[in-house]
Amino acid sequence: MMYDAFLLLGRSSDTELYPAPRFVTHIDDQAIRALTKYYSQALPLSKTHGVAILDMCSSWVSHYPAGYKQEKIVGMGMNEDELKKNPVLTEYVVQDLNLNPKLPFDDNTFDVITNVVSVDYLMKPMDVFEEMRRILETSGLAIMR
Numbered sequence: 001m002m003y004d005a006f007l008l009l010g011r012s013s014d015t016e017l018y019p020a021p022r023f024v025t026h027i028d029d030q031a032i033r034a035l036t037k038y039y040s041q042a043l044p045l046s047k048t049h050g051v052a053i054l055d056m057c058s059s060w061v062s063h064y065p066a067g068y069k070q071e072k073i074v075g076m077g078m079n080e081d082e083l084k085k086n087p088v089l090t091e092y093v094v095q096d097l098n099l100n101p102k103l104p105f106d107d108n109t110f111d112v113i114t115n116v117v118s119v120d121y122l123m124k125p126m127d128v129f130e131e132m133r134r135i136l137e138t139s140g141l142a143i144m145r
């Protein structure tokens with residue numbers, strides 16, 4: 001993370017930061033266990049009819065509980081090779097949210113939005129959060145860790 005933090009300084013866009021896939025974990029094993037445990041309590045039960053989830057700033061792993069499934073789990077991130085390998089995603093979108101903070105989804109599309117260790121990458125966080133509110137169901141849940 002420290003390496004990334006220094007890289008963030010002076011960049012003109014995150015496209016420069018994510019040209020090649022990085023199949024690493026960005027948090028340690030203990031944090032992953034705590035996050036997955038939290039998700040097992042906070043996310044809708046696996047295979048609940050009609051549930052749609054968006055994992056923003058996603059990569060090759062989302063740390064959802066093992067075998068977790070929903071009809072629609074969309075990943076958004078910067079690197080297609082990473083997103084392609086993420087087993088929990090049913091689809092993905094590659095988009096630099098600093099260049100375009102508009103989320104390509106209809107109003108009230110998602111029940112849950114997750115975003116892990118990545119809010120600090122956002123250069124227009126208020127625009128992105130407004131968009132998150134728009135695409136979340138009224139009773140939807142945003143999990144930013």
Ligand SMILES: C[S@@+](CC[C@H](N)C(=O)[O-])C[C@H]1O[C@@H](n2cnc3c(N)ncnc32)[C@H](O)[C@@H]1O
Nearest residue numbers: 014026057058059077078096097098116118121
């Ligand atoms: C530290 S990694 C975290 C990945 C994943 N959430 C996790 O928990 O392992 C940061 C993620 O933010 C995404 N990201 C960084 N800058 C971004 C931007 N400007 N727009 C969209 N996604 C971005 C990258 O694709 C990368 O997957």
